[in-house]
Amino acid sequence: MLIEYILFIIFAVIAIMSSLCVVTLRNPVHCAGYLIVTLLQVAALFLLCRSPFLAVVQVFIYVGAVLVLFLFVVLLIDVKKASMEIFKPKHRPLAYGVLAILLIETLVVIFVGGLEKIRLAAPGAEVKVETIGRELFTSYIFPFEIVSVVLLVAMVGAIVMAIDRRG
Amino acid sequence: MWPDIDTILLVIVMLVKVGVVTIILLNLPIPLTWLERKVAGHIQQRPGPMRVGPHGILQPVADGIKLIFKEDIVPAKADKLLFMFAPVVSLVPALCVFVAIPVAESVTIPYINKELTFYVADFNVGILFILARGGMGIYGIILGGWASNSKYAMLGGLRSAAQMISYEVALSFSAIGVVMMSNSLSLVEIVESQAGNLFDWNIFYLPVGPIWFVIFLIAGMAEINRIPFDLSEDEGSLAAGFFVEYSAMKFSLFALAEYTAMVTIATLGTLMFLGGWNGPVDIGIPPIFWFIGKTFVLIYFFMVIRFTLPRYRYDQLMTIGWNVLIPISLVLVLVTGLMRIYL
Numbered sequence: 001m002l003i004e005y006i007l008f009i010i011f012a013v014i015a016i017m018s019s020l021c022v023v024t025l026r027n028p029v030h031c032a033g034y035l036i037v038t039l040l041q042v043a044a045l046f047l048l049c050r051s052p053f054l055a056v057v058q059v060f061i062y063v064g065a066v067l068v069l070f071l072f073v074v075l076l077i078d079v080k081k082a083s084m085e086i087f088k089p090k091h092r093p094l095a096y097g098v099l100a101i102l103l104i105e106t107l108v109v110i111f112v113g114g115l116e117k118i119r120l121a122a123p124g125a126e127v128k129v130e131t132i133g134r135e136l137f138t139s140y141i142f143p144f145e146i147v148s149v150v151l152l153v154a155m156v157g158a159i160v161m162a163i164d165r166r167g
Numbered sequence: 168m169w170p171d172i173d174t175i176l177l178v179i180v181m182l183v184k185v186g187v188v189t190i191i192l193l194n195l196p197i198p199l200t201w202l203e204r205k206v207a208g209h210i211q212q213r214p215g216p217m218r219v220g221p222h223g224i225l226q227p228v229a230d231g232i233k234l235i236f237k238e239d240i241v242p243a244k245a246d247k248l249l250f251m252f253a254p255v256v257s258l259v260p261a262l263c264v265f266v267a268i269p270v271a272e273s274v275t276i277p278y279i280n281k282e283l284t285f286y287v288a289d290f291n292v293g294i295l296f297i298l299a300r301g302g303m304g305i306y307g308i309i310l311g312g313w314a315s316n317s318k319y320a321m322l323g324g325l326r327s328a329a330q331m332i333s334y335e336v337a338l339s340f341s342a343i344g345v346v347m348m349s350n351s352l353s354l355v356e357i358v359e360s361q362a363g364n365l366f367d368w369n370i371f372y373l374p375v376g377p378i379w380f381v382i383f384l385i386a387g388m389a390e391i392n393r394i395p396f397d398l399s400e401d402e403g404s405l406a407a408g409f410f411v412e413y414s415a416m417k418f419s420l421f422a423l424a425e426y427t428a429m430v431t432i433a434t435l436g437t438l439m440f441l442g443g444w445n446g447p448v449d450i451g452i453p454p455i456f457w458f459i460g461k462t463f464v465l466i467y468f469f470m471v472i473r474f475t476l477p478r479y480r481y482d483q484l485m486t487i488g489w490n491v492l493i494p495i496s497l498v499l500v501l502v503t504g505l506m507r508i509y510l
Contacts, residue, residue, distance in 0.1 A: 029249070029313060036306065056295045064302035065332060068309070072328050075313050075321070129292060129352055 008048055015041035028074045032067060039063050053129050176281075184287050188265050196426040197227040203470050210474040237415040242316055245412065249314035254413070254420035257307020261427035264300045267293040268434050269355050271444045271455040285455065286355065293354040294342050294439070298335070301390070301431055304424060305331045308392075311421070312409035323408030326481065327392060333488035334389035334396075340496035341383035345439040347503045348372050348379075358443030368442040375503050380440045382492055382499075387432040389488070391425065393469060395476040396484060433465035434458075441465075 021034040046055035208215025216223025269286035312324020389396035444454035
């Protein structure tokens with residue numbers, strides 16, 4: 001298991017460093033590039049959890065689709081102007097507040113959320129797609145449907161905003 | 168703690184396979200460019216390349232030498248890092264895809280009784296892996312187009328971004344169709360489910376098989392940016408599109424990625440619809456030759472199409488994607504599902 005441990009360290013370190021680049025770099029296109037790297041590392045972590053399906057879906061949806069649209073928008077921004085913009089001082093307390101809440105949330109999940117109870121599949125036993133599908137449509141059918149409604153709301157919202165802009 | 172001899176052997180065999188696949192893929196464009204120019208020539212009633220070697224067979228080598236010795240130009244106000252990186256970004260995913268592509272059924276080597284498989288890895292989600300990895304090639308195009316700091320390149324990059332996003336949906340739908348017909352996400356199992364004679368192939372899964380195949384071909388051609396869907400490099404209105412500023416080896420990396428993507432779509436079509444390495448009749452030809460033959464037929468088809476059809480207009484392209492292919496796919500998913508349940 002030593003090899004898995006070393007691989008985990010590599011992926012995790014690259015993920016953290018590239019996500020730091022995402023938030024600190026000035027050029028939005030470079031930020032998007034580093035976001036791709038981060039998401040790929042997360043996919044690699046899924047592979048280490050022996051779930052190739054989740055890893056591939058991560059690459060497929062986030063890297064293959066979401067970020068392409070993201071870049072699409074970013075490319076149309078005036079990069080020079082965007083990289084000059086800074087947080088206005090009066091907005092900073094709000095930003096720090098949100099940051100603090102997120103940090104507390106993460107810590108709660110890590111230390112109180114019972115993460116240590118989750119067991120990995122045994123080495124060599126991969127999580128089958130059929131298993132995920134069956135669980136999604138039986139045990140987790142309610143959250144699954146809720147998520148689809150949330151996505152629908154977002155879609156309708158985007159369309160409404162686009163109509164507003166035009167009219 | 169040292170791994171035992173079997174594990175070491177496994178790793179060595181895997182590395183050798185990766186090496187062989189890489190060498191084949193990197194050399195494949197040499198015969199393919201020659202073939203493409205010959206096809207172009209013969210369709211246009213001229214002989215094509217004739218001067219270098221017999222029937223111009225050494226023409227790609229001459230082209231390669233020329234490309235290596237060309238001056239490598241980086242535009243003055245380009246984003247240097249991304250400009251260098253973009254061709255690599257477009258080539259690497261195209262090569263990665265072949266990790267999951269099986270080319271023949273496994274054979275047992277006599278005397279040592281070890282099984283030799285003809286793929287690097289058989290994921291239980293192989294088909295998804297290929298689509299996901301292949302879809303990443305688009306970053307090379309977008310980033311290259313943006314980093315060149317040129318309006319033509321930028322427009323080409325944006326066009327292909329929108330185009331690939333649209334057609335990836337239809338391509339994935341055709342993969343869903345295959346998964347439903349074959350009942351597996353693993354490419355090896357998909358091919359095994361098509362074993363038998365000609366009518367066990369997915370393309371003959373009547374009545375939906377042929378329609379899925381046509382959707383796959385159209386979406387595939389759009390995904391690899393070939394005529395009639397090569398709007399990102401439309402020389403009439405965009406000079407050369409996203410790689411207009413690229414020269415020398417960087418340019419050839421883009422060309423390499425494009426050819427590799429074409430081979431990918433051809434192999435995918437073979438595996439998903441044309442029965443992979445299963446022959447239509449059993450006449451003693453080794454399976455791998457069936458596979459190569461079918462792939463070659465598809466590649467040849469793509470080339471003939473390129474010099475036969477004119478290019479679509481951009482709005483027509485989007486209409487075909489969203490208003491024709493995707494609704495048909497949705498209906499077909501329903502029909503295929505019903506057929507699976509009730510037949």
